[in-house]
Amino acid sequence: MCIKMNSFNIWEGRKDLTKDLVRSLIRGEYVAIIVRDYITESDCERIQENFINHPGIQQRKDIPAVEIGANSYGVTTQDYFLGSCQVMGDLWDLMTETSNPVIRALTDFQRGLDEGVALRPAIHKGFLASPFRAVSWTGGNESDENELALGLHEDVSQLSAPGLEDSEIAKIIEPIAINLYPSAAERGGELVIYDMKPNVSLRTELGLETTGYPYPKNILNDIGCQSISLDDGCLVLLRGCYIHGVRPSLGIKPRILLNSFVGAINADTYVYYT
Numbered sequence: 277m278c279i280k281m282n283s284f285n286i287w288e289g290r291k292d293l294t295k296d297l298v299r300s301l302i303r304g305e306y307v308a309i310i311v312r313d314y315i316t317e318s319d320c321e322r323i324q325e326n327f328i329n330h331p332g333i334q335q336r337k338d339i340p341a342v343e344i345g346a347n348s349y350g351v352t353t354q355d356y357f358l359g360s361c362q363v364m365g366d367l368w369d370l371m372t373e374t375s376n377p378v379i380r381a382l383t384d385f386q387r388g389l390d391e392g393v394a395l396r397p398a399i400h401k402g403f404l405a406s407p408f409r410a411v412s413w414t415g416g417n418e419s420d421e422n423e424l425a426l427g428l429h430e431d432v433s434q435l436s437a438p439g440l441e442d443s444e445i446a447k448i449i450e451p452i453a454i455n456l457y458p459s460a461a462e463r464g465g466e467l468v469i470y471d472m473k474p475n476v477s478l479r480t481e482l483g484l485e486t487t488g489y490p491y492p493k494n495i496l497n498d499i500g501c502q503s504i505s506l507d508d509g510c511l512v513l514l515r516g517c518y519i520h521g522v523r524p525s526l527g528i529k530p531r532i533l534l535n536s537f538v539g540a541i542n543a544d545t546y547v548y549y550t
């Protein structure tokens with residue numbers, strides 16, 4: 277699927293997300309940062325169990341996936357923030373008897389921001405965005421080399437959706453995804469990132485200016501990409517303006533993603549949302 281490797285910078289290491297790495301990512305020196313073994317084995321096991329047995333798990337309607345948490349994609353500001361508040365208890369349950377690696381990742385991210393720059397939840401009329409959502413993509417057939425469980429997209433255009441105009445998150449120019457994988461697929465489930473940052477005119481030409489999804493494969497024919505194999509405990513920070521997608525997962529173990537987005541809304545404030 278990837279035709280040209282290593283054409284852009286992805287940092288890879290283990291255990292810790294340092295201030296310097298966060299700074300380098302924000303400055304644009306890397307497209308993504310991969311920190312393996314970021315979540316402890318016992319937290320991974322616990323989150324897997326909590327996810328599988330969770331009564332709040334929902335089948336998504338638009339794409340084969342199961343999810344716990346609120347999602348700002350395709351909804352109005354009011355529905356998103358209301359939904360975020362309603363799922364807070366479910367998210368706590370998912371973190372039962374863990375050290376809460378999502379809060380650790382958000383805190384590590386904040387430490388990399390310049391002095392005086394705050395990271396806080398996005399807020400709307402007193403309602404707070406939730407710190408993460410948990411999702412497992414269940415679709416796709418791994419034997420088909422072109423198939424994806426989550427199609428090619430970027431995470432920027434969806435912030436221009438008409439329903440979100442009045443929200444803080446609509447002010448974000450470049451979101452960064454903070455993705456934790458307490459459970460990776462036995463096989464497959466790779467995150468594929470392309471060296472392409474579509475501009476507004478391309479997004480508009482393709483009719484994706486308020487969704488960022490799904491990009492047709494043929495625009496990527498000569499574009500470099502990297503396929504990132506994930507394992508239990510990985511943390512990936514990804515600049516959401518680059519086109520990316522997810523390969524189908526195989527095996528009985530679910531591929532579980534804990535996802536948050538962060539982005540600047542002014543010179544001294546970053547917000548997180550889902």
Ligand SMILES: O=C(O)CCC(=O)C(=O)O
Nearest residue numbers: 431455467520522533535
């Ligand atoms: O599942 C993944 O690895 C990435 C998911 C993603 O890109 C998204 O939810 O926007």
Ligand SMILES: [Fe+2]
Nearest residue numbers: 430431453520
């Ligand atoms: Fe994404």
